[in-house]
Amino acid sequence: LNTVQLLPVFDNASVEEAKERQRGPVKADLRALPSDSPQQQRLIALTVANSPYNWGYDPWHYQAVEGSYCSSLASAEGSGRVHEFRAMIGALHALGLRVVLDQVFNHTASYGQNTKSVLDRIVPGYYHRLSPLGFTEQSTCCPNVATEHAMAQKLMVDSVLLWAREYKVDGFRFDLMGHHSRDNMLAVRAALDALTPEHDGVDGRAVTMYGEGWNFGEVADDARFVQARQGNLAGTGIGTFNDRLRDAVRGGGPFDHDPRAQGFGTGLFTASNEAAVNGDGYHQRDRLLRDTDLIQLGLTGNLRDYWLPSNARRLFVRGDELEYNGGPAGYAAEPDEVINYVDAHDNETLFDALTLKLPIETPMADRVRMNTLCLALATLGQGPVMWHAGTDILRSKSLDRNSYNSGDWFNFLDWTMTDNGFGAGLPPEDDNGPKWDFFRPFLAELALKPTPDDLAEAHAQALDLLRLRASTRLFRLASGHAVRTKVTFPVSDTAHQVPGVIVMRIDDRLGDPAQDEWANLIAVFNATPLPVRLPVPGLDGRHLLHPVQANGHDSVVKGTRVQGEWVRVPARTFAVLVRPW
Template identity: 60%
Template sequence: MLELTLARGIWLTPDLLAWPPCALGEHAASALDWALHAAPEGGIDPRAAEPVAWQTFPLAVEPALPDDIVAQHPHLARAVALWLPPGVDAAETLRGQVVVAAHDASGTLVEASGVQNGPVLDRLYPEAVHARLGLRWDAGVPSLRVWAPTARQVDVLLWPSGAASTDAPRRLAMAPASDGTWSITGAPDWAEARYQYAVTVFAPTFGRVVENRVTDPYSVALTVNSTRSVIADLDDPALRPPVWEDTPSPLLGHAVDQVAYELHVRDFSRSDELIAPELRGTYAAFTEDGHGRRHLARLAAAGLNTVQLLPIFDYASVEEDAARQVHPDPSALRSAAPDSEGPQGVVRTPRRSFNWGYDPWHYQVPEGSLATAGAVDGAGRTREVRAMIGALHGLGLRVVLDQVYNHTDGSGQGATSVLGRLVPGYYHRHDRDGEVSHSTCCPGVATEHAIAEKLMVESVVHWVRAYRVDGFRFDLMGHHSRATMERVRAALDALTPDADGVDGRAVTLYGEGWNFGEVADNTRFVQATQGQLGGTGIGTFSDRLRDAVRGGAPFDDDPRVQGFGTGLVTTPNGAAVNGDAGVRGQQLLRDADLVQLGLAGTLRAFRFRSQETGEVVRGDQLAYRGQPAGYADEPDEVISYVDAHDNETLFDAITMKLPPDVPMAQRVRVNTVCLALATLGQSPVMWHAGSDFLRSKSLDRNSFDSGDWFNHLDFTLADNGFGAGLPPASDNAAHWRFMRPLLADPSLKPDAGAMLAAHEAACDLLRIRASSKLFRLRSAAQIEAKVSFPVSGTWAQTSGVVVMLLDDRRGEGVDARWDAIAVAVNANAWSVRQEVPAMRAGGWAVHPAHEAGADAVVRRARCDDGVLALPAWTCAVFVHPR
């Protein structure tokens, strides 16, 4: 098959290539004649007869690659080895078109394809990992350096500060170096100039040499809509607002102390009438006394200590010039019926103003659409982001950024492709067919390649040094290797207050440790997935607790699957997918075990008696969808949560799962129980913004591009967003039949009183977690010593109840006030009496946060001679004084 724009061949070392056997069909590799064709200007046609205008090198075929090569590239274990003859200049050859071709004995072309160049470029230019790339300042003089080892020529195109966008640039030649970089030293008057690189390079997707005009992947500032990079000095005092300069980062005692609030910058203030219209939806709104800031202050006073921001790096999907944005007709949206199809048809406008931002363009520059109009062009974004971070630090809140290094918006010669136009073929991972991988939804970045990994590591360091960021959440972290994540950790740990202005050891790291795609099951490297990060201090989100509490999984065909926290047995919704009473009862026991394990940090070695079997089990002996449920070695390797920006909000999941006739007051209690199970366990915690007050996205399971309308976030607690119409068809139409009657039911939309009650109950959970280090034990050893589930799997166990005992009398004490704490969760729709023999000693009382809290129902909970009286849908915490 003639597929010269694909890259089935893999060039590994200067003298060795690999060819995947799956691409050969019925042909035996050893029976074919193999050759590498090279043409500086392109134009190769492997079917052409001799003589030809390009070089051809015969390739010696062997059935297997050397063992050391397979160890480095395990996905090539069955690949054919193709050896080049001596004397081939690999570096020069890679500056043109390269094709591997195979012919049978009759001379018929069997296969031909381009090659993947990542491994060999890493071999040819090992010193590039030490190069200082991007913009640097030395005594007021800027310099630029870019890695483009396959380029014929690289020039910088320069537009002086103040030049019109239509003015012709100055063209200045950059000097090449042996490490594959090109550099130029400028002059002081280059400050605030705009620039691009003009890279003369062979583009495989076009089959010819082109001049690509491209921005700097290490840009620190950009023009509107990312057309040009800006030579900005981020140390300029004008970019260092006092609120950022003078406000220190709040510190955690340990990573397990983190309680994060996941928030989109635009959502935070877009509907806030206390904020000036020109500031709404921007970084600047965080510095204003608006409803959002007041809400965060209330949460911080209760115990929230971190804000986790959805992507704020430069992304491609949103028009950055507010004057050019197209907005849906607000009157048409407001007039639509709660179950109407109308709103979903208009929210995804051209030149839109909203997106979650998981489509990276430039990793080190703040997104312009989130800046005020006067700051979009140039480095003003930096000042506004710093002021935002300083304002959050002033509330006692750390700032975690959501980073997306696993993919980019564009690749190849695409309009938003920076990396692919600088070094074609290098930065993106290819699948078994030679196509750029899209398992992450977008072109996947091959961070196993040295300079791709370098960009990731140095970008993380940049955000910490230049912005004083306190942590990172990595999107689809399982598409990176454990080794890459360890290098990120090491680079941060090397930052010191004296040298860098920050203590990098205090920066927290965690991400999505899902295992899928072309890298699944350690196919290419040991992945940064659940259960493979032991000892790193890097956390992964736990789907175990999430699914057990909510029921089902995020991508179920029927969203009505119920779980421990959503009435599986006690409030069945009648959906056949949940099974009969016997099936539901058995599933509830399994869910309860996963809940208990989650409360104990999802530790693989934690032992407790199973509710389902009555046997003592380890965490890794419990099953979760064919995998061990317990996977962490230490509690900071897990993030507990029950909802996030993706999939339905907690309120929406509860709405889909509970029977419609459950009163709103009970729905509030269900919400609190679900949050409690994520909040009072032995791991860092994340809440999705608004979960504390019943936020809805009108049942939208993927609101990434659903605009302000479906992503409504109202910190006045007046409107939770439910009933905004049927959510966009592309991600939800298969569930519209379930959604429509719910959205049309006015009893399912909470009023302000219900939203306030949920918020106040959630704040009490924060106060409880903050009240004792027993909720935040720092090691598996401490958890093993102090955490137990005393009635689980015993004769005393009541179905739908979990009791966790935190006993500070065992091991070294961590709490000066209480020698024991008990967390009792009744997920039944009725009150229960739960006998707990371990609590027969007198002196137990409900937690002071309950006594002083807004929930009168939980104050009715009692412990009398080891018998707990627990109201329906209640999490009650009891304390025993020293």
């Protein structure tokens, strides 16, 4: 864990900066209400206009620091907010952490002659993208910025350079990056690359760039320009988030009517929740095979030219021949062009997704194990990985799928590991109302709220997972060529493939060695509720459980056994076996 990605910290138009004018419901009143009550969100809605917190996606001044995060209104005046923000960046750097800022150049909070409109009041009709009828496009959520126009691109470039030069941040995450052009992003990349330690105090080539490469709206399918979207950025070093692996692990998608659709990591076929949305056993097995393929491809860094033995297709296919939502699943040229993740600030947290999708009778100890296994499916793959803050301590937003404006009641994050936030009431009706009937029985079930001991267990398991990834370069191969050479799935599409199980082998004896400790490693992910025993080609008596797991916190994984080329892995467990040179 070496980087912190912050939600927007530029000056936004919707959060009240003056503490004395901020309004919020009395927390004691909210705590007194039932865990499945609609009253909490109603009380929050009454104070949203003067709320002390939201995510900050209402851009007002792109090059100024947001004042509501300052220690006081006085300190937010003038240079005070600059000083405090720089001090925070310096403190994070002192902890050994890089800092990435969220940039939201795709829209503004307002337009026209409104009081919080800036760009349209400078040059009316220029900075915002217009429809053929002359209306301002709002497919992002709000007035879209026409960054394909020269001066709008200049605003992007100048703003990014300011944050890099003056605040020494280490990277940028671009919100709805698919609404920008590929040329926009290459211009930003070129400007950053020109920064030098001697002249600017920062090596711009070391500054990270990635974003949301989603494809929708009036710009979809390159309608107005070549977008900075998934599939268009291969070879640029600019990353995009991997929704393929995310959806295959969790099940379903972020816009499902019924949130109980299961995936590889939430019991599809192997522990059915009996929801009609999952279909019959035949349908579930077919979906599980497709999800397995998508996860295996994600473990390679979602490479477009990786040849994968497909369980669903029953033949070897290239990554870009696998299908995802009507398009190619694989699209990256190098593993650093994809960010693997299983939850983020958008949509339900991983814990909440597991709550909705696992059979309701699943014991909490097993929910903790599945939380860690889902994280492992992203973390032990090639390329960068993102964890949502609090995912290691079972963070819940009480099933809220969009907590942008839900205040700090539903966005609650308890670093004391006492309360994970589940059962804070029905989430806000605006975004969640149609799903309240699904949510009520879960929120009313007190056994679904983890105890402090459960949070501590999840945290300890997650720390061992981080230690595993950091222990060897084999989980962080530097190029697509190395991945194609060393990474295989030896059981996939064979008679020994078990539904709900993935076996990955990384063999450092092939190609140039990446490290000098292990000749190869074999990772087995068993997402099923039963122990699994299967043969793995290349496994032998010299393979041992990785020292991090053999000496780690989790006692269950220590029950992994190797007998010749056969391995036995406990239920709902991932095990990494290593062979010395």
